[in-house]
Amino acid sequence: MARKSFNMNKVYFTVAAWAVGLLIFFPILWTILTSFKTEAEAIASPPLFLGFDWTLENYAEVQERSDYFRHFWNSVVISLGSTLVGLLIAIPAAWSMAFVPGRRTKDVLMWMLSTKMLPPVGVLVPIYLIFRDTGLLDTRTGLVIVLTLINLPIIVWMLYTYFKEIPGEILEAARMDGAGLWSEIVHVLTPMAVPGIASTLLLNIILAWNEAFWTLNLTAATAAPLTAFIASYSSPEGLFYAKLSAASTMAIAPILVMGWFSQKQLVRGLTFGAVK
Amino acid sequence: MGSINLENVSKSFGETRVIPPLNLDIEEGEFVVFVGPSGCGKSTLLRLIAGLEDVTTGTIHIDGADVTEVRPARRGLAMVFQSYALYPHMSVRKNIAFPLKMAGMDPGEIDQKVDRAASVLNLTDYLERRPGQLSGGQRQRVAIGRAIVRSPKAFLFDEPLSNLDAALRVNMRLEISELHKNLKTTMIYVTHDQIEAMTMADKIVVLQAGVIEQVGSPMELYRSPANLFVAGFIGSPKMNFIEGAEAAARNAKTIGVRPEHLRLSTDSGTWKGTIGVSEHLGSDTFFHVAAEGIGNLTVRAPGEVELSYGDTVFVTPEPDKVYAFDDKGQVVR
Numbered sequence: 001m002a003r004k005s006f007n008m009n010k011v012y013f014t015v016a017a018w019a020v021g022l023l024i025f026f027p028i029l030w031t032i033l034t035s036f037k038t039e040a041e042a043i044a045s046p047p048l049f050l051g052f053d054w055t056l057e058n059y060a061e062v063q064e065r066s067d068y069f070r071h072f073w074n075s076v077v078i079s080l081g082s083t084l085v086g087l088l089i090a091i092p093a094a095w096s097m098a099f100v101p102g103r104r105t106k107d108v109l110m111w112m113l114s115t116k117m118l119p120p121v122g123v124l125v126p127i128y129l130i131f132r133d134t135g136l137l138d139t140r141t142g143l144v145i146v147l148t149l150i151n152l153p154i155i156v157w158m159l160y161t162y163f164k165e166i167p168g169e170i171l172e173a174a175r176m177d178g179a180g181l182w183s184e185i186v187h188v189l190t191p192m193a194v195p196g197i198a199s200t201l202l203l204n205i206i207l208a209w210n211e212a213f214w215t216l217n218l219t220a221a222t223a224a225p226l227t228a229f230i231a232s233y234s235s236p237e238g239l240f241y242a243k244l245s246a247a248s249t250m251a252i253a254p255i256l257v258m259g260w261f262s263q264k265q266l267v268r269g270l271t272f273g274a275v276k
Numbered sequence: 277m278g279s280i281n282l283e284n285v286s287k288s289f290g291e292t293r294v295i296p297p298l299n300l301d302i303e304e305g306e307f308v309v310f311v312g313p314s315g316c317g318k319s320t321l322l323r324l325i326a327g328l329e330d331v332t333t334g335t336i337h338i339d340g341a342d343v344t345e346v347r348p349a350r351r352g353l354a355m356v357f358q359s360y361a362l363y364p365h366m367s368v369r370k371n372i373a374f375p376l377k378m379a380g381m382d383p384g385e386i387d388q389k390v391d392r393a394a395s396v397l398n399l400t401d402y403l404e405r406r407p408g409q410l411s412g413g414q415r416q417r418v419a420i421g422r423a424i425v426r427s428p429k430a431f432l433f434d435e436p437l438s439n440l441d442a443a444l445r446v447n448m449r450l451e452i453s454e455l456h457k458n459l460k461t462t463m464i465y466v467t468h469d470q471i472e473a474m475t476m477a478d479k480i481v482v483l484q485a486g487v488i489e490q491v492g493s494p495m496e497l498y499r500s501p502a503n504l505f506v507a508g509f510i511g512s513p514k515m516n517f518i519e520g521a522e523a524a525a526r527n528a529k530t531i532g533v534r535p536e537h538l539r540l541s542t543d544s545g546t547w548k549g550t551i552g553v554s555e556h557l558g559s560d561t562f563f564h565v566a567a568e569g570i571g572n573l574t575v576r577a578p579g580e581v582e583l584s585y586g587d588t589v590f591v592t593p594e595p596d597k598v599y600a601f602d603d604k605g606q607v608v609r
Contacts, residue, residue, distance in 0.1 A: 172328050173361035177422065178349040178378035187374075191365045 028252070035059070035246040039239035058246035066229060068250060075225035075251075077140050078215070079208035082147035083201055086155045089148075091197070094159035095185065099168060109160065112153040120150070120213050131218055138220045146218065147208045154207070155200055162196030163189070195265065202262050209255045226251035277339060278429045278462035279304045280325060285334035287320055287486075294320050295486035297334060302430075302464065302479075307456050310466045311473040311509070312483035318466045321483070322432050325464065327351050338429060349378070354423035355432040358439065360415045362407040362422075368394075369403040372421045379426065393421045413444045420455070430462035437472065449475060470510055474498070482506050504605035507532050513562060513574045515599075522570060528600035528608055535562065535576035537597035540583070545590025549573065551583050565591055 033049070034042050041052045062068070097105050127146065128137075136142030166189065174188045190197070212227040219228055230251050233244040259266065280302040287295040295317045302308050310318040323329040325336060327348035335344045343351050354375070362371050369390055376386045394400045397417040407415055416436060423431055433452070437445045453476050456463050467473055473480050474494045482489045482497065482505070490502040494510075501507035507515050515532045523531045539545070540563065549567035563575045563583065573591055583589065600608040 167359060167361065169357045169359050169361040170363065172348075173355070173357060173422075174363075174374075175328065175348045176326060176353070176355045177375035178426075179374075180349065183378060188363060192363075 028256075031245045031248050031252075034242055035249045037242050037245075039242045042241040042245070043239065058242045059250070062233070062243055062246045062250065066232060066247075068229065071224060071226045071229040071251075072254070074140060074223055075209055075227075075254075078143045078147060078223075078225050079205045081140070081144040082151065082208050083155075083204040085144060085148045086152050086204060087159075087197065087201065090152060090155040090159050090200075091185075091190075093156050094163050095189065097156075097160050098163035098166075099171060109157065112156060116150075116153050124217060128217065137218060138223050140223045142218060143215060143223055143225070146214050147211055150211075150214070151204050151207055155204055158200040158203070159193075159196060162193055162200070165196075166192055198262075199265050202258070202266055206255055206259060277304060279339055280430060280462065280464070281337040282325070283335050283337070285321075285324060285336060286332050287317075287324055287329065288332045293486070295324075298486075298488050300481065300488065300491070302462060305460050305462055307453075307463045307465065307476060307478045308481060309473040309477035309479070310464065310481050310483060311470055312468065312489075313509075314468055316483045317486035318468075318483050319434055320486075322355075322434055322464060322466050326353055326355050326432050352429040353432055354426060354428035354430075355434065356416075356419045356423050356436045358435040360407070360419040360439075362415060362418055364407055367404050367406060368399060368410070368418050368421075371407065371418055372399075372425055375422060375426045389425050390421075393425045396424070397421050412440050413448065416440065416448060420452075424455070424459070428461065430464060433463065433465040435466055435468070437467075438469075452476065471512060474510070480510075482509060500607070501599065502607055504530060504532070504601050507599060507601070507607070513576065516573045518570055518573075520569075523600070526598070526600050529603040530601040530605070532599040532601065533573075533593045533597060535574040537594045538573065538575045539592045539594070540565075540575055540577055540581070541590045541592065542583075542587070543590065545592040547573075547591045549589055549591055551585055551587045551589055553585070554583065556580065563589075565589060567591055 035058055036054045036056070037048065037052050038055060038057070041048055044052075097109065131137045131142050131146075136145070170192070171184055171188060174184045179187065209225075210227070212231075215225050215227045216231055219225070230244065230247045233240055233247045280300075282298065282300040284297045284299065285295070286293065286297040310321060312318050320329060324331050327343070327346065331344060335342055337343065338351060338353070363374065366374065372390045372393055373386050376389060381389075390403070391400070394403055397420060399414065399417055399421060402410060402414060402418075407418065410418065416439075419436070436452075437448050440448060449472060452463075452465075456476075465472075465476060477494055479491060480494055480497055481491050484505050490497060490506045492500075497506060497510045501510060504517070508517070511534055513535050515534050516538070518531050518533070519529065523529060547567040547570050549565040549570070552564040552566055552572070554564070555562040558580065560579070561577045561581045563577065563581075565573045565575055567573050575591060602608050
């Protein structure tokens, strides 16, 4: 009897999990489907699910009207650049907070996180003015700087939680074995933390790739990444849903593929600390 | 090579004083065991010697040189941790070679030394494995291998056997003792297990609340404990303590008799009592006796003794083996 109810529970949970999964995935699916419709079909009522004339004309038109690869390349440079610079700053920071904590370490961590609670628009004007005066507006360097800064708290927090899982005794053993600070970080800490550093890297690339507030507000043409590319297809009038969907699909495809291949690593990264 | 001297060494964490100032001399080649209950500061003391913690006051000398401000790597000591602290991403060979690599030794020489250490510790067949693929005992050997390759001035062991099962613990105990006989290097060994202390040590340092209660050879501590704490801590089963009229008759607050110094008889003796639980080990039998006006006593009888629950017995202490303690718990001689 107990066995049977256990099996039924399993069925309910599986169905529920699939339902939630589909619900979350539906907007993406809908975007992809819409990208293959004509503009008229895209706004048809009732909506057409699969019974429409599949077409690639939106993709052709989007590619013709704007330079996808330039935006793609900007996205790559900005997300990779901000992630690498962020890691370079965050690894030593997280090391010191995890292994030689001071009395105020927890407060510093909280303070760093609290900067993420501030609405970005609150500092838009000062940052915009600084960027204008220093010539950073619409440059990839400028975006790398701003995205590094806004994602740094998350990188430090993730690495900190990960480093906390590494037993301090192993680092002490390295110290007893004659390793200096540098050898300790290079030969012992980093190799042990590779999974954590990798998931931090992946997550941060995704966050930076999808970041839309700063990338839209601080770029015009030269440094505009894929977010700006999508936004350029949204207009207050006329039919644009199908083309917007095609642009969106092209913009999310690379990161979706990357996320798919690295999902094991990502799940591990996002749940550490929660599951031992 | 390998004498260690602590002078007025103390340690506080913030406002909490873990170790009040203490002095301790460890001779070259000695096997010294720090023993005491959990939280007595024995591991902290070891970490101070290792340099993993900074002393709050005092100085530490190794071979006459002041190392108080010297970082762990430069003190020339090797340490074996309770958790083994092996590098999980390196093979056994690389684990053992790590300290030599850090010392900048030539790779050919490193290989030679690692092979020699591996053969001493029966690890030759496991050199290419990762620590995760080894049993607890093998991991412990790797940790010891990593310590011996660099020929340190002294070995520090922090409860190295507490994660092993009982049978393996006895084996490793023998192996470490044997290692000490062969290497003749100073060893400091931290444990809460008084049997490990008694069986391995040349010198035992008994600690309580950061204070050294007594220093001496295992037999000195067994025969002449300085106070109640040492008397109760050293020896198994524990010494029987008796208070009240019986103690007052000997001008003491408390008297103590070890279970092996009590004689049992069914017809006559000093204290009358009834047998409670008995533990038969074959080689010995331990009786828990409820003695009238005295309290519960543990009595050790050699071999097998047939007495059952509820039997009336008489317990007699060996007259010259009764310890008397004053109201401060110090032994009265």
